[in-house]
Amino acid sequence: MRHHRLVSALLVLILLAGAAMPAAAAWEPTKPIEFVVPAGTGGGADQMARLIAGISDKHKLSPRPLIVVNKAGGAGAEGFLDVKGKKGDAHTIIITLSNLFTTPLHTGVPFSWKDLTPVARLALDQFILWVNAETPYMTAKDYIAAVKENAGKPSQKKMGGTGSAQEDQIITIQIQQAIDGTKFTYVPFKGGGEVCVNLVGKHVDSTVNNPIECASHWKAKRVRPLAVFDTERIPVAEWKDIPTVKEALGVDIHYLMLRGIFGPPNMPKEAVDWYVGFLKKVTETPEWKKYMDEGALKPAFASGDEYAKWVEENEKLHRELMAKGGLLKK
Amino acid sequence: MRAADLATAVVLMGLGGLVMFDAVRLGYDWGSDGPKSGFFPFWLAVALVVTSGLIVVQALRRHSPQPFVSREQLRPVLAVLVPATAMVLIMEVAGLYVASALYVAFYMRWVGRHRWITIALLALGLPLATFVIFERWFLVPMPKGPLEAWLGL
């Protein structure tokens, strides 16, 4: 008896699956979309991916669900290689952060953005120089003076950051190269949240965290933002009093991190178009806008050639920055 | 027993050597800000080689008449291991669901000699349950093969 029910259940399942086959001409996902995150759970990229999956569910933007899969191994190389291997697959996308550029450049793992199909740029993430709120450094100038004073001594100022040879260290090296006499001890941690907590706990002297990673500690008056690594101030209410590095220190150091989406190599054109439209709708929801504001992210939607060109320029920029910092694979 | 002991220790020594080789490439000394990448692997590997070496010496000195595994013991072990390996191989091409159904059916019939009806129930039920729990509830995609592609899953 139970056996029969099982068989019929199986039949129903098959029929359902058949019915779900698309008839329309325009491409639509026909099975769940694997959304790869080349970073661990809880980080900025992971949060954004899960937010997109959530928004898609809530507003019914996609006929099939997005399944977030973390593939963080080898500084994200695991995720990128996985997507690189899925040639022509229309049901896999990957969210990128700067490790799209830094990981292959530093480790020599064979992948590049050129292996993937650019889909869309969603936003750009800011970087801010933070110190502990109990320190006497009210401005970036104060702090840099202290950095210079302690350079080369056992009390040399410690800069905390995420990983090694990634964006945080690149920015740290940029400061050292732009301002004579500055020298930091760079302490690598596993994730951005951990970095900021180590700043609150005074285990490091400063960090270059993304705004969202330190925002709540700032509200609790435990950390103090000194300068934004951008050419203009962040235009969101509570953030706009923070000066840019140029205003604060007179040198221009700017760095923005990509939050974008790529597909596997040779992703069908129709599928790319669908994802662009889908992501566009995602970025127009109130939840997305709220997240952008709270995290002081720069909305920067772009797709097609505009996106590809931007990525190409950015890879060149990373190569230059990392070459200058001695971070390229030897 | 002695032969197996020796073989294992020798394999471990080889492994240690391999690790040392890579650790040298990474730099195994103490840099200006603490140990380099290869420092710990290198010394761990050195210790592994030395310890395994001592185990070799120990094993050579001691005689144990008992064999590592007798023929009667080996048969059921291989009866589990070989089909399991085959299942993983099939998984690569046909996906997890087909492979696990075949494996369960094969083992139950060959070792357990269960009735076909029980076998069919479990061999189909287990992949189905896996599908529902992993793929539907927890949205963990499992490896799939041509069958699933044909079904459009």
Added chain:
Amino acid sequence: MGFENLLLGFHIAVTPFNLFVAVVGIMLGTIIGVLPGLGGANGVAILLPLTFTMPPTSAIILLTSLYWGALFGGAITSILFNIPGEPWSVATTFDGYPLARQGQGGQALTAAFTSSFVGAFFSIVLITFFAPVLAEIALKFGPPEFFAIQFLTFSSFVGLGGGNPLKSLVSILLGFILAAVGLDIVTGQLRMTFGFTELMKGFDFIIAVIGLFGVGEILLSVEEGLKFQGTSTGMNLRVVLDTWKILPRYWRTFVRGSFIGFWMGFKPGGATPASFMSYAFAKRFSRNADRFGKGELEGVVAPETAAHAAGVAAMLPMITLGIPGSPTAAVMLGGLIIWGLQPGPMLFKEKPDFVWGLIASMYTGNIIGVLMVLAFVPFFAAILRIPFAILTPLIVVVCAVGSYAVHNSMIDVWYMVIFGVVGYVFKKLDYPLAPLVLALVLGDLAENALRQSLIMSQGSLAIFFARPISGVIMAVALLFFALPVVTPWWRRFRGGSVGTPAPRET
């Protein structure tokens, strides 16, 4: 704060809807806990979309209940099949599985669930009344303190394992070496990958454990021609009541485990080392130390108490500081943002109803949880009565599915098979597996913390002793390392001072 706030919290948590949500969460969580490879993070991530339509407090209750369920459920497969469903249940296998083999699976499960509950309750009470103070202490834990804790965990195991010391050492070394494979986050270099991209992500602890313990054990038991033994007791709840009569005997272990768990749970990934440390301490102080590893109930109580205490404590940094104490908490934090809450130190002030509702739900969730799992003890124990030729392939398939699910990667399934063979061979040749697993789980964390500390101190080891907290922990750890040497001497000294005649033959 304290009581009034808690009452406010109960007001929110004890509504029919929120209680219903808790039951659903715990049920799903238990399934996650049972299935190796599925972690709390999976479940939370999947339920997250569902929570958009709920008020944030119900949403967080759903997610935390799932987490409690996973904490309870981890013990089930550890005890029944020697397969830890979750990393923090590894130490539970040491005595839980032998108990099940002796037909006492029901007792072991009851002890595990009850201990989990006790540990959780202890942590919840501490969080309720001291959360802000504790958060400040948590902040004092930087890389040096973190390393000191890892060092202490390891030292607590020294001298405990019997058998061939050379083989124990090999086992430890191998664990540390496997832990080092993959990307070194301190320098960003790839280690021991030899150009294979598959090796880049290293060896996952849980896959090693599924192979070494789960598959290895199956191979061993078929070799011995042993069938799994069902419980000797019937399918009723007598076993629960009977076990409860014995448990108060282990009150010291409960207290110790709760403390260890709570303090270790602060830091990410604290539950697993906590369970190991608690096990080691229990064995050290127990009168039945020689029965540990052969089926001693106390050996189930110790790790489970600590693991669940740590699991609850991991919520503390999340609520008070906005940093996740576990991957699951990390995903929950993502949820907070989507619900429009800003996780972090301001949450207590800005959303007291949310925070206290959550804390109150920890009480209700764990009470519901323990009652639910205990009610199923006879059922779980009866699983072992399934004929062997059915159970074996089922376990193998579950292991394969679990290994794949951890990283969605086929290579992990192969690792599982290889680790299975290694586990079988090692067990037969008397290489202990526990040190290997311990080294594998601690190796990565400990090395990172050590090197971060040394970067901070510009290469000076003094940093571990100059800071008060790490200094004390390191001193205790060194004491443990010295213990095997010191103990005989101390015994003689004490024996002499009390006036008993010293042994003449020396």
